[in-house]
Amino acid sequence: MFGFLKKKKTETKAEPIAELTAEEKEELQEQAERFSITIKELEAIDPKQVAELAKTYEQLGLVKAQLGQMDEAIGSLEQSLDYKLTIGDGYKKLMSLYNAKRAEAARNGDDAGIDKYMGKMDDMRQIAKKVTITG
Structure with missing residues (x-):
């Protein structure tokens, strides 16, 4: 009836990844x-x-992510959080990588992968709570 009361549908598109030059x-x-x-x-x-x-x-994890080496990036960023809990750039990138892995698992119909990365994302939210409370 009233179009202005309806929710607008918004498309969510993945941010395009810029191709890196050889240099x-x-x-x-x-x-x-x-x-x-x-x-x-x-x-x-x-x-x-x-x-x-x-x-x-x-820093190593962020560079690996830029190079498209996602598994190596995840490993380095997880190692960083093992040493010190922070919610900086590495935390944000790791959350993004987990979300990408979860989405990939969903596309592939991999329920175990979805659960794995949802669990990792939950762990990340707990880190944010812990850092925020103690910070």
């Missing part, structure tokens, strides 16, 4: 290698440098 990929690969070396050095010298290790793992 950009090479630079990101070099950054990832430097972060990996820094992590090894920190762990060998003093694995108790928690904040620095967390930051370096986060």
Whole structure:
């Protein structure tokens, strides 16, 4: 009857991922290698440098995500949160990656994958609560 009372349908489209040039990929690969070396050095010298290790793992994960290496990115970002709980860029990217993995599992009809990544996203929300309360 009254069109202005109806909810408008909004389309949600995935944000297009910009293609990287060969030079950009090479630079990101070099950054990832430097972060990996820094992590090894920190762990060998003093694995108790928690904040620095967390930051370096986060940076490595963000670079891996830019390179499209999603599983490696997830591993690095999870490792970062193992060292130190934060809700910064790494947290946001990890939540985004989990959501992408959940969506992929849904497209493939993989109920176990959906449950796995929904559980991981729930864990992330708990981290946000914990950091917010104690922060």
